[in-house]
Amino acid sequence: MASDMDVSPMIGKLEEEVIALLLARDDVRSSIELAEEGQMEEATASLLSIIQDLLATKPTAAPAAPAASAASASKRPAESVLAEAKRPRAEESWLEDCSRSAETERLAAMSAARLHGRRAVLTAAAVVEVAVPPEAPVEAVEVVDAEAVPLFWRVDLPEVLKVLSQPGVLPSNFLPVVKPHVTLLYLGGDLPEHRAASRCGMTLQQFRSAKQALEKLQGKQVAVKMTEIIIEENVACALVELPKGVPCASKIPHLTLGTRENVPAQHACDVLEEILSQGRTEGITRIKLPKAKELLGILDIETSDSYAGRK
Secondary structure, three states, X not given: OOOHHHHHHHHHHHHHHHHHHHHOOHHHHHHHHHHHOOOHHHHHHHHHHHHHHHHHOOOOOOOOOOHHHHHHXXXXXXXXXXXXXXXXXXXXXXXXXXXXXXXXXXHHHHHHHHHOOEEEEEOOOOEEEEEOOOOOOOOOOOOOOOOOOEEEEEEEOOOHHHHHOOOOOOOOOXXXXXXXXXXXXXXXXXXXXXXXXXXXXXXXXXXHHHHHHHHHHXXXXXXXXXXXXXXXXXXXXXXXXXXXXXXXOOOOOEEEEEEEOOOOOXXXXXXHHHHHOOOOOOOOEEEEEEEEEEEEEEEEEEEHHHHHOOO
């Protein structure tokens, strides 16, 4: 008896011939045109119907076998003849129907796969479609994490946390900031430079000069002076003075100390603009420090990765 390895190439070759015959038919070519137009469901249904019709067609009866053939048949092993005689006809019919159905679906799947330049991979249970670029091997795709996006330049001031942790420094309904910092230059992630410059109220040349200056100072320790604390109903912040040579796009350099829940830190910019530019006094408490408080911090760039760590 031939082994499975001997039979498999023969089956594969037969399947290739069947597919080639199918693709030579006019009705199959019509299905191919449907697939090329993007109508894959219609194309697959048409192929399935064509194959079912072909499998349902009864083969033409073969002429009677000559006596020699009958004689050779009588030479088959007795066990084979008995086993064949004992097999129930109903079982034969059921097995044949199942085989036809499975073959129909398998051939239809293979034909549909070829329409899309795919290689049909036969398994014991089904046909699995594997995408294959034309004349190119399938290669493993390496997943690379996206690079961190630059958001803004800032001076981190961790010393402020010690003050904020003391009771009574902030109103009881305020939440202290997690990582106090002074924002120096907004970059906007993927924003083009001209748009980021416009958002900062700077010309493109001013923006690039500030960016270059900050890049030279990256990682350096900077002394920031806190001069005044301002408290509004939704935010508390401090006015600061930066050393010469440290550019800052903000009209009013400041440090946000805390906010009410769900109030963004950006609200501090709006409040300071109203106070110092428009003269707002209602609902505002201003505490000028008798002597400027010096705070040491590190000048660095905030990225999407580091910003996520602040939450």
